[in-house]
Amino acid sequence: MNDIIGRVADKWTLLILEALDENGVVRFKELSRLIPGISQKMLTQTLRQMECDGLVKRTVYAEVPPRVEYELTPLGFSLGEAFCGVWTWAEKHYAEIEAARKKFARRQRG
Amino acid sequence: MNDIIGRVADKWTLLILEALDENGVVRFKELSRLIPGISQKMLTQTLRQMECDGLVKRTVYAEVPPRVEYELTPLGFSLGEAFCGVWTWAEKHYAEIEAARKKFARRQRG
Numbered sequence: 001m002n003d004i005i006g007r008v009a010d011k012w013t014l015l016i017l018e019a020l021d022e023n024g025v026v027r028f029k030e031l032s033r034l035i036p037g038i039s040q041k042m043l044t045q046t047l048r049q050m051e052c053d054g055l056v057k058r059t060v061y062a063e064v065p066p067r068v069e070y071e072l073t074p075l076g077f078s079l080g081e082a083f084c085g086v087w088t089w090a091e092k093h094y095a096e097i098e099a100a101r102k103k104f105a106r107r108q109r110g
Numbered sequence: 111m112n113d114i115i116g117r118v119a120d121k122w123t124l125l126i127l128e129a130l131d132e133n134g135v136v137r138f139k140e141l142s143r144l145i146p147g148i149s150q151k152m153l154t155q156t157l158r159q160m161e162c163d164g165l166v167k168r169t170v171y172a173e174v175p176p177r178v179e180y181e182l183t184p185l186g187f188s189l190g191e192a193f194c195g196v197w198t199w200a201e202k203h204y205a206e207i208e209a210a211r212k213k214f215a216r217r218q219r220g
Contacts, residue, residue: 002125004200004207009124009193011116054210075206082199083119089192090114096185097114100164 007053008079012038012046017072018087020056021080025071055079117163118189122148122156127182128197130166131190135181165189 007013012035019034020026026034032043047070050056055076061067072080117123122145129144130136136144142153157180160166165186171177182190 005124006121009119009121011119014115014119052211052214053207079199082195085192085195097163101162104162
């Protein structure tokens with residue numbers, strides 16, 4: 001179980017989930033644009049992992065150049081729903097966390 | 111917001127949350143035992159980050175040697191609750207993910 005949690009409880013997995021949840025069928029370049037800060041390598045690696053875990057469906061069209069599209073599977077959508085509570089928590093407690101960080105920084109400065 | 115999600119959507123944060131949620135006030139060595147596979151460095155770093163974010167309270171007792179204890183703050187407990195949905199999801203879909211992984215591995219072997 002911990003290994004599954006370790007795989008899904010991951011920043012880039014979460015941001016890809018959200019981007020696909022909101023945009024449906026998306027190409028690699030578009031996804032890369034939708035997730036600021038993600039490297040090509042990380043996007044490739046995380047998408048591959050999500051495909052392996054059955055969260056993402058990858059479709060390759062035999063065109064020149066080949067067209068590759070990604071979308072969430074039903075399992076992927078269900079994980080997105082499970083994470084809703086975490087997104088809501090982050091929105092609700094954003095100010096509290098920022099205040100805690102400032103307090104911690106002041107304490108470090110002594 | 112993404113930076114907060116990035117900080118909390120993390121395997122070790124989740125496992126520390128669960129260990130403290132289940133065991134209350136815990137010392138560093140005990141925590142290290144409760145979370146198989148975590149390095150001393152990762153445990154120190156993640157606990158410090160969680161303390162910075164206001165999720166964990168660290169208490170140092172001026173004894174020889176000094177005694178250091180960790181416990182969740184109310185904010186920490188609320189994050190644990192927000193993640194309940196993810197744990198439940200992982201339990202519910204464990205077999206489905208294992209099957210997807212096997213299918214993916216077969217496809218890779220071609």
